[in-house]
Amino acid sequence: MTMQNLDSKIPAGPLAEKWSRHKAAIRVVSPANKRKLEIIVVGTGLGGASAAASLAELGYNVKAFCYQDSPRRAHSIAAQGGINAAKNYQNDNDSIYRLFYDTVKGGDYRAREANVYRLAEVSPNIIDQCVAQGVPFAREYGGLLDNRSFGGVLVSRTFYARGQTGQQLLLGAYQALNRQIAKGNVKMYTRHEMLDVVIIDGKARGIIARDMITGQIKRFGAHAVVVATGGYGNVFFLSTNAMGSNGSAAWQCYKKGAMFANPCFVQIHPTCIPVHGDQQSKLTLMSESLRNDGRVWVPKKIEDAQKLREGKIGPNDIAEEDRDFYLERRYPSYGNLVPRDVASRAAKERCDAGYGVNSEGKAVYLDFKYAIDRLGRNVIEERYGNLFQMYEKITDQDPYKVPMQIYPAIHYTMGGIWVDYNLMTTVPGLYSIGEANFSDHGANRLGASALMQGLADGYFILPYTIGDYLAGEIMTPKIDINAPEFVEAEKNVTQRIEKLFHIKGAKTVDYYHKKLGNIMWDFVGMSRNEEGLKQAIAKIRELRDEFWKNVKVPGELNNLNPELEKAGRLADFFDIGELIALDALDRNESCGGHFREESVTEDGEALRNDEKYTYVSVWEHQGEGKEPVLHKEPLIYENIKLSQRSYK
Amino acid sequence: MRTLNYHSGAINNGTMADKILKKLNIEVWRQNNAKSKGKFETYTIENISTGTSFLEMLDILNNDLIEKGIDPIAFDHDCREGICGTCSLYINGRPHGPDSAVTTCQLHMRKFKEGETITIEPWRAKAFPVIKDLVVNRSAFEQILQAGGFVSVNTGGVPDGNAILISHEDAEEAMDAASCIGCGACVAACKNSSAMLFVSAKVSHLAKLPQGRVEAKRRARNMVAKMDELGFGGCTNTQACEAECPKSISISNIARLNREYLAARFSE
Numbered sequence: 001m002t003m004q005n006l007d008s009k010i011p012a013g014p015l016a017e018k019w020s021r022h023k024a025a026i027r028v029v030s031p032a033n034k035r036k037l038e039i040i041v042v043g044t045g046l047g048g049a050s051a052a053a054s055l056a057e058l059g060y061n062v063k064a065f066c067y068q069d070s071p072r073r074a075h076s077i078a079a080q081g082g083i084n085a086a087k088n089y090q091n092d093n094d095s096i097y098r099l100f101y102d103t104v105k106g107g108d109y110r111a112r113e114a115n116v117y118r119l120a121e122v123s124p125n126i127i128d129q130c131v132a133q134g135v136p137f138a139r140e141y142g143g144l145l146d147n148r149s150f151g152g153v154l155v156s157r158t159f160y161a162r163g164q165t166g167q168q169l170l171l172g173a174y175q176a177l178n179r180q181i182a183k184g185n186v187k188m189y190t191r192h193e194m195l196d197v198v199i200i201d202g203k204a205r206g207i208i209a210r211d212m213i214t215g216q217i218k219r220f221g222a223h224a225v226v227v228a229t230g231g232y233g234n235v236f237f238l239s240t241n242a243m244g245s246n247g248s249a250a251w252q253c254y255k256k257g258a259m260f261a262n263p264c265f266v267q268i269h270p271t272c273i274p275v276h277g278d279q280q281s282k283l284t285l286m287s288e289s290l291r292n293d294g295r296v297w298v299p300k301k302i303e304d305a306q307k308l309r310e311g312k313i314g315p316n317d318i319a320e321e322d323r324d325f326y327l328e329r330r331y332p333s334y335g336n337l338v339p340r341d342v343a344s345r346a347a348k349e350r351c352d353a354g355y356g357v358n359s360e361g362k363a364v365y366l367d368f369k370y371a372i373d374r375l376g377r378n379v380i381e382e383r384y385g386n387l388f389q390m391y392e393k394i395t396d397q398d399p400y401k402v403p404m405q406i407y408p409a410i411h412y413t414m415g416g417i418w419v420d421y422n423l424m425t426t427v428p429g430l431y432s433i434g435e436a437n438f439s440d441h442g443a444n445r446l447g448a449s450a451l452m453q454g455l456a457d458g459y460f461i462l463p464y465t466i467g468d469y470l471a472g473e474i475m476t477p478k479i480d481i482n483a484p485e486f487v488e489a490e491k492n493v494t495q496r497i498e499k500l501f502h503i504k505g506a507k508t509v510d511y512y513h514k515k516l517g518n519i520m521w522d523f524v525g526m527s528r529n530e531e532g533l534k535q536a537i538a539k540i541r542e543l544r545d546e547f548w549k550n551v552k553v554p555g556e557l558n559n560l561n562p563e564l565e566k567a568g569r570l571a572d573f574f575d576i577g578e579l580i581a582l583d584a585l586d587r588n589e590s591c592g593g594h595f596r597e598e599s600v601t602e603d604g605e606a607l608r609n610d611e612k613y614t615y616v617s618v619w620e621h622q623g624e625g626k627e628p629v630l631h632k633e634p635l636i637y638e639n640i641k642l643s644q645r646s647y648k
Numbered sequence: 649m650r651t652l653n654y655h656s657g658a659i660n661n662g663t664m665a666d667k668i669l670k671k672l673n674i675e676v677w678r679q680n681n682a683k684s685k686g687k688f689e690t691y692t693i694e695n696i697s698t699g700t701s702f703l704e705m706l707d708i709l710n711n712d713l714i715e716k717g718i719d720p721i722a723f724d725h726d727c728r729e730g731i732c733g734t735c736s737l738y739i740n741g742r743p744h745g746p747d748s749a750v751t752t753c754q755l756h757m758r759k760f761k762e763g764e765t766i767t768i769e770p771w772r773a774k775a776f777p778v779i780k781d782l783v784v785n786r787s788a789f790e791q792i793l794q795a796g797g798f799v800s801v802n803t804g805g806v807p808d809g810n811a812i813l814i815s816h817e818d819a820e821e822a823m824d825a826a827s828c829i830g831c832g833a834c835v836a837a838c839k840n841s842s843a844m845l846f847v848s849a850k851v852s853h854l855a856k857l858p859q860g861r862v863e864a865k866r867r868a869r870n871m872v873a874k875m876d877e878l879g880f881g882g883c884t885n886t887q888a889c890e891a892e893c894p895k896s897i898s899i900s901n902i903a904r905l906n907r908e909y910l911a912a913r914f915s916e
Contacts, residue, residue: 050803068726069785073726073727125804129801129804131806131859132799132801132806132859133799133801134854134859134860136853136857138823143816144810161823161826167829176803179798179800181794240729279697281701282728282729285729393750394754396699459804463803508711508715510711554719559680560681560779562722563720
C-alpha cells in the first residue's frame, strides 16, 4: 500500500480556521438523496448512539448494531467523572486554545494538532446539546451549570452528573436514538455482533453479523460503515472495561485493509480498586474526580507498610507526620491532580519500593478525611455518594471512615483504527469514531475527554464529513447482499466459528484469556523493555497456537452461546496483544502511557525522544501469519512548541 | 439529595478479612431456549472466597461445568460495576439477591453462609420471556422508551447550556429519577409485573426539567399506553419495586407519573 493512503487530509490555513474552512469546502448531500443512502453504525456507546441518531435526523437510513440487549448498556454508561468543554463558565481564563493545548500536552505530544483543536472547538456545543436533551448536569444554587477540576489541567472545565456522567450522557444519546427508531429512521439490531466488514471494489459496503440468540449469520449492506466499538483494553483480561468489551470489530477492519495506529498507547488508570485474590473477573474504577478531594499517600516508614500488609495496624493508626503524600511531594504544582500516566507510575514506584499497603503490597491510600474535615460529610456525599457506595459494596470498607485502597488498572486505549481528518479509515467508506479510533488523545488521554471525543465525533464531526464521501455515492443503488464479496465473507465467518467450535479441547476460554492477560500485564503493562517485549511476543504466539488446538467451546452453534462469543473475541485478542507488543518494541521512548525502561531521565521520569519518534505508528496487515508493515505518519507541530512535560 | 440506604456493618479498620466458603449448593433454572420447558438443576461448588462477587462465583461454576462436559449456565452481565443494568438474577426470592441497593454484579459472597443452598431464577414476567436459562428478553422496555422517553430535539440549533436555569434541587431530583438503569428488577419484584416504577422514573426525570416539560403530558400518555399494550400489570401500591430497586428509585415518581397522566387525559 502506498503512503498516499496515509494522507491525513488536514486542511490548510491557520489552526483556528481549519474546521470552518473544511466544512465550507466539503460536499453536502441533498435531502432527497439522503433518503436513498444507507449507513451502518456498529456500537451504540456515546460515539455510535450519537452518530446513529444524528445521521438519522439528517435523513439517512441507518442500521445500528450492538452486542448488548439494549443500546443503553454500552460501556460509555460506566464513565463516572465528567466531560470537558471550553465554556469558560468559571471565568478562570479557559478557552478553546487552552483545552487544545492541555489535551496535546496531556497526550505527551503524540496527537495531531488539527484534530485536537477541532475537538476543543466543538466541545461547548456538546454541553448545549446534552442540556437540551434533558441531561441532568449538576447545577449551582443560582441555577447555572457547575464544574469540577480534573487531572492535568489548572482550570475547572469538567461538567458532571454526580459520579454518573457517562450514564447520563449515554442516556441522552440513547433517547435521541430511540426517537429515531420510533420514527423508523434507524433500524436497531440488538444482540448482534459484527464479525466482518465487506469490501466491494475497494469500498466498505456492509457487514456480516451473528444474531446472538439464534446463531444465524446475516449480511447487511450499506453505502458506508461506521465502526464505533470502543477499545481493546480487555486484551489484559483484568481491566475496567465491561466483560463484553472487545476489539474484534476493529480487528476485522484491520484485516480487511484499515490500518491500525499506535496500538501500544494504552491508558492505565491510577485509581481503581486493587486486585484481590485470584477469583476476580474485572477491575472497578474509582473516578479521577475523587482526586479533587482525596489525598494520595503511603506510609513514610517501611515498617509501617509491613504492619499494614500483615493487618496488624490500620491506616488511621499512622500519624500525620508519618504519611508520605508522594504526589504532593513530587509534583507540588499539580499535586494529586497530575495526569493519569504520571499518577499510575508514581503509585507503582512506591509499591515496588515496598510501601504498598494491602496484603499483596499493591495498593496506596486515597484519603478523604481531610476533605470531610474541611467541607463536611454531606458535601462529599453529594459529590461522590454513588462511588463511595460502590467501593463499600465491593470491599466491605467504609471510605467515609478509612481511606480507600487504590491501584492502577488498564482502562482505555488511545490507540485504534487510523483515521484521517474526516474520521475515514484507509478503506474508503469505512469510518471509525470514539475510542475505536486513534485520533485525539496521543499517548495519554486526559480525564473527562473520552466522553467529549465520543460525542464530538458522533454529533458534530462525522455527520458533516461523511456527507463529503456519500455525495459521491448518490448514484450507487442499494447494496446487493448477494454479491460474491458478501457470500465469501459470510463463508469465512462461518468457517471460523465452526473451526473454534469443533476444536473440543480441554481448557476453557477464560483459562486462556487469563494467561494472555498475565503475559500482557507482566511484559506489556505499566513498564516495558526490549527483552520483556520480545519474550511477550514469543509467549503470545505460543499460547495462541495452544488455544487453537486445545480450547473447549461448549453449547450449540444455533443458540445463545456466550462461550462461543468469548472464544471469537479472545482469538482476536491474541493478535491484538501481539501487535501492541510489536508497536511497544518499535517505540523506544517513554511517552504518555507507554513507558520504556530504556528511556528515562536522571530522576526516573519518563523521557520522550522527539527526534526519533514524533510520528504516528501505523500498522498494515499483510495476511495471516505474516509480519505487519509499519508506516509512519509524521506529526507536525505548527502551533505548539514541544517540551518535556512537567507537572512539578 | 436522597439518602443512600446502604451500609451493612463494613469492617472499618482498613484491613480486608475474607473467608473461604467450603461448599455451596446452587439450585438454578435451566431452560435451553424460549420454547423449551425449564426446570431447576442443583450443582455444588467449593472453596469460594467471601470477597468474590456473585457473578464470579457463577464464572467459576461455569468453568467447572464446561470441564465436566455440561452446558454452562447462560446469564446476562456486562459492566460488573452496577451501572449498565444488564445483570438480572432472582436470587433466593429477591431480584438482585439478599443485599440492598445493589445489582447482582455488586453482590458479594460474604452475604451467604457456609453450606447454604442458593436458588437462582430469571426475572419472571409475561413481558420478559426467557431466552435461555437466566437470560430474558427485555425489549419491551425499549419499546416503552421509544414511545416517548425523550425530548424532541435534533442535533444542533439548541440554546447555550446556561440559558436554561435549573434550580439545584430540581436538577438533583431529576438526577435521582434518571439514575434508573433499566434492569427490570421492579417488574420482577412486583406481584403484578408492573413496570410503573421504570416508566415513572423516565417521566419524572424529564418532567422535572424545563427542557422536558414541554412534552410532559404527551410523553406520559404515550409511555403508559405502550406499557399497557405490552402486557405489564397494573400498580397496586405494594412498594415492592422501590424496596428491590438497586438504585433506590423512589415510588414518589409513580405519584408524579399519575399526575402527569391524569393531566394528559383531562387535556384530551
